[in-house]
Amino acid sequence: MVNLIELNERQGKILDIVKKHGPITGENIAEMLDVTRAALRPDLAVLTMSGYLDAKPRVGYTYKSDGMANKIDKLLRQYRVKDIMSMAVVVKEKCSIYDAIVTLFVEDTGSIFVLDNEGYLNGIVSRKDLLKTTLGQADIHKVPVSVIMTRMPNIITATVDDMVVEVTKKIVEHEVDSLPVVKCFIGTNNEEKYEVVGRVTKTNIARLLLDLACK
Template sequence: MIFIKLTKRQEEIIEIVKKNQPITSEQIAEKLNLTRAALRPDLAILTMTGILEARPKVGYVYSKKGQNTLKYKSIKEITVGEIKSKPTVVSEDMSIYDSIIQLFINDTGTLFVENKGYLTGAVSRKDFLKITLGNTDIHKVPVGIIMTRMPNIITITDNESAYEAARRIIEHEIDSLPVVEKVKTEDGKEMYKITGKVSKTTITRLFVELGKE
């Protein structure tokens, strides 16, 4: 597996083909204000990587799957929806102690908290560890008291990229993002339903998948 970075012009060509396919090299050259000769190396690499397909007497078409023996997928094309895993969700009134038990049972690093089916918060191993060091009665105090509460939670949606999820995790120094779907409640409020999660584990697993033969 190797990475190659496409040039801006190659990215432009892909966009042009996606929108106008099938399209001949003359037509692409015209749109870019270039000669066909100048375009030839770019078209060669785009067809060889299987991103574009050259159909004789028809023109170039965008090929979703890598053709021939070459496979490709842009990091930015892999979506959260494809890689998300199952979140562990508890309700706001569960005790801190019982929530920690859920953390262990599900072998996860972050719990997401719901109220009436909507995402209201998140708690990490670090939050729990901090609490257990103090004098809080973890058998009585509910997890809703110590959780990080919406809207202070960084979220992501199915259609965003795995790259964007990883970027957000690093930027905000968190372990995990809830994958959410925005919904309107009966009284017109905007709320989130949780449909999955993307964690550092998800990204590390994806990295291994991409590196595999």
């Protein structure tokens, strides 16, 4: 279990002083803050017991740089794709480019996942892919979306149990707007097949940040 607690202003100041001047005695910290040693005792207790500071007899307080400070990452790492994902928007691979664009507007989505005849993930098309196509000479009413899609195995995917942090990293590094959330099956010829169970988007991530901020 991870919970986060907030340091008060004085605890923050103590931390700054120890970072700068440590090792430093409690008396010296008290002097710098113009308070009594006794008044500082609870704050110093919180800081040592929570792993921010080390207290050594006859030496004083030192800052533990490998301590538990700012472990917001542990909190963030609790979130999984299943906690934030949306419904997937899919089309069949015979769908025309024009119909794919219409689907994109109707569903108000950024990317569309393309399924093969058996209903497994075969490709993905983004707004960018579609926009590029409309600049060319292709007859978008006739050409199927499968001609322009990014195909498996070149698709970055996620699973429901992936950490949001890891998925965010994938989205940022591969410069995509969303990832299909998939379940993997092994086919009769030992090939991997992916059932699409959702999508995880930059909007889902932005919403998570908003949820965390408004708790």
